[in-house]
Amino acid sequence: MEALFLMEMYEKALTIRLFEKAAIAQYRIGKIYGYLHPYLGEEGIAVGAISALRLDDYIVSTHRGHGHAIAKGHDISLMMAELMGKATGYCKGRGGSMHVANLKQNNLGANGIVGGGIPIAAGAGMAIKQKKTDQVVMGFFSDGAVNNGVFHESMNLAAIYALPVIYILENNHYAAATPYQNTNKQDDLSVYANGYGMPGITVDGNDAVGVYQEALKAVTRAREGQGPTLIECKTYRHQGHHVNDPGAYMPQDEMAAWKAKDPVDILRDYLESTATITTDQIAAIDQRVEALMEQAVRFANESPAPSAEQFLSEIPQY
Amino acid sequence: MTMIKYRKALNNALREEMARDPLVFLMGEGIGEKGGSYKVTENLFHEFGADRVIDTPISEASFVGMAGGAAIAGTRPVVEILFIDFMYLVMDQIANQIAKFNFMTGDQGSVPFVLRTQGGLGNGLAGQHSQSLEALFYHIPGLQVIMPATPYDAKGLLKSAVRSDKPVIFIEHKQLYLTEGNVPDEEFTIPIGEADIKREGSDVTLVTYSFMTLESLRAAEQLAREGIDVEVIDLRTLVPMDMECILSSVRKTGRLVVVHEAVKRGGIGGDIIANVAEAAFYDLESPVKRIAGKNTTIPFNIDLEKLCVPSVDEIIEGVREVYNS
Secondary structure, eight states: OOHHHHHHHHHHHHHHHHHHHHHHHHHHTTSSOSOOOOOTTOHHHHHHHHTTSOTTSEEEOOSSOHHHHHHTTOOHHHHHHHHTTOTTSTTTTSSOGGGOOBGGGTBOOOOSSTTTHHHHHHHHHHHHHHHTOOOOEEEEEETGGGGSHHHHHHHHHHHHTTOOEEEEEEEOSEETTEEHHHHOSOSSGGGHHHHTTSOEEEEETTOHHHHHHHHHHHHHHHHTTOOOEEEEEEOOOSSOSSTTOOOTTSOHHHHHHHHTTOHHHHHHHHHHHHSOOOHHHHHHHHHHHHHHHHHHHHHHHHSOOOOHHHHHHTSOOO | OEEEEHHHHHHHHHHHHHHHOTTEEEEETTOSTTOOTTSTTTTHHHHHOTTTEEEOOSOHHHHHHHHHHHHHTTOEEEEEESOGGGGGGGHIIIIIIITTHHHHTTSOOOOOOEEEEEEOOOSSOOTTSSOOOHHHHHTSTTOEEEOOOSHHHHHHHHHHHHHOSSOEEEEEETTTTTOEEEEOSSOOOOOTTOOEEEEOOSSEEEEEOTHHHHHHHHHHHHHHHTTOOEEEEEOSEEESOOHHHHHHHHHHHOOEEEEEEEESTTOHHHHHHHHHHHHHGGGOOSOOEEEEEOSSOOOSSHHHHHHTSOOHHHHHHHHHHHHHO
C-alpha cells in the first residue's frame, strides 16, 4: 500500500483517539454534557472502512459517531464546538454528540436511535439509483442494532433492490451492558446476510488495513451495480458504553486482551514496518494532531452559544 | 375544468409531478402493476416504469425510513402507507428521524419527503382499518400535515406537497376517493397552510376537514333553511394551521363549532378551541362545541360503526345548540 495512504489512515486513527480523549476531558469539567459515547478502541473500523470510499460517497452513522465523522474528514474544531452545543458547531448546537452530521461531506448523521440509521442508509442507496450516479453508501451500526426489526427489513430491501450499500456491523461485543452472545445464537453475526441473499463476511475490526481491503471489495461490488454487502468487524471498546458507564460488566482479562491489539498501535507498527517512514515522520504526525486537538478545544471553548432569540423566533406559533 | 374523482385528481397530480421532475419516485405496497389498492397510482407504472414506481414488501418501518433517507440524499420520494392504522409501525422513522433531521442537523439538509395514507371509517373494516390518526402527527414538530376534502384540494395540495422541501404527511379518506369535483385542466397548485372557506356565513363558525367537510356542508344546507347561516372553514392543512382564517371568522360570528371524525379525547378540536380561547375569548358570544368521534375503537358491525363518528344530524344539533345558547 502507498505510504501516503497509510500515513493518512494512521493520522485519522490518531485523531479519533485524541479527539475522544479530549472530549472525555472536556466532559469531566462540564464543558460537554448529555450523552457521549467514545469510539476509543474501535478506530480500526472507521478508518479502514471509510478509507475505501470516495469523497462523494455517503456514510450513515450511529450514536457512537465521532470516529466515522473524523474518518470522513470533518473539521475537528467544528465537531468539538457541536459537542459543546455552540453556535459554530456543525449543527449549530442543535444536535450534539449523537446527531453530528455534515451533509457537505455526505455524512448523513450520527443517530440517537439504535438502528435508526440503517433504513436511512438504504434510502441513500435508493437515491443513488434514482439519480443514476455511481456513488455508494456505507451504513454503520452496532451489534445491538442487529436485534432490531429495521436491521432485518433493511437488509432485505437492500438485497431485493440491489442497493449500492455496504453495511458495516461494528461488533464491540456489548450492546450497552448486554453481551451479544446472549441475544444472538450466532457467534459471527455476518451470517445474517445469508438469510437475505447477500454476501456477508466477518473481519478483525482492529486491523484497519484488513478492514480497508475487505471494504474496498464491497465498495467496488456496489459501485459496479452488484448490490449490498454486510461486513461484520469484531472489535472492543476501551471503556463502558458511554462516558459515565464504568463498564463493570467487561471482564478485565477480556479488556486486556483487546487492548493488547490496539488499532492505533497496529496501524503505527504497520506503518513503521512496511512503509519507508521514519520515526521522525510519525512523531511529526503525532505532534500535528496534538496541536490541532488543542486548537479544536480552544476554538470550541471560545465559541459563542447559539442565540436564544434566534432559536425562539424560528418556532411557529401554530 | 373537468369533473373528476378524488382518486383521479391524486393520480393526475402524481403523474404531472413525476413528468415535471425526474427525482420524484413512488414507493408502496401494490402500487405498481396493480395500480394501488385505491387506484391512486393507476397506470403510473406503465407510464414511468418499475424504477420509479416501486412495489415494496410489507416492511413499513424500513421502507418509510428508506424514503426518508432517499429524500435526505437528494430525491423526492412519495411513499404510500395503505392504511393510516399501519402508521404505528413507522413511528420512529417518522417522528425521530424524518421530522427531526433538518432541525437536529442545524438546517443542513432538507427532507422533501411525502407520505400518502388514508384513514376514516366506512364499509365495516373494523378497529384496525378505520382510524383517524392525524392528531399523532399534528403533535410532532417538524411535520406538515395535510388533509384535503375535495378533488380540487387534493390535486393542488399534493402537487405542493411534492414540491415542498419539508416532510409532509398527506392524509386522504377512504370515503373521499370516489367523490367528484371540478378540477382545472391547466397547471395549478394550492399553498400549504391555507384554509378554505367552503361556505360563507355570518352566524356560526364551523371548523372542519377531510370527509367531515362534506358532512358539514350538508348540515349547513339544512341549517340554512332554519335561518342559521353557517360559515364552514375547511382547514385543508392541519400543520401549519391557518389560525388567522379561524380567528377572523370567530370575530365575525362569535360562535365556534369544531367537527372532526377522529376521537374527541386528544383530538385536534381541543387544540383549535384552546387557541381561539387564548386569542379571541371576548369575541365569543356562546360556549363552544366539539362534534367529534366517540372515545372508542371502531366496531365491525356497520350500524354500530356509524354511531362512532359525527353524522349530519349530530352536526345540525350541535350547531343549533351553539346558536341558541
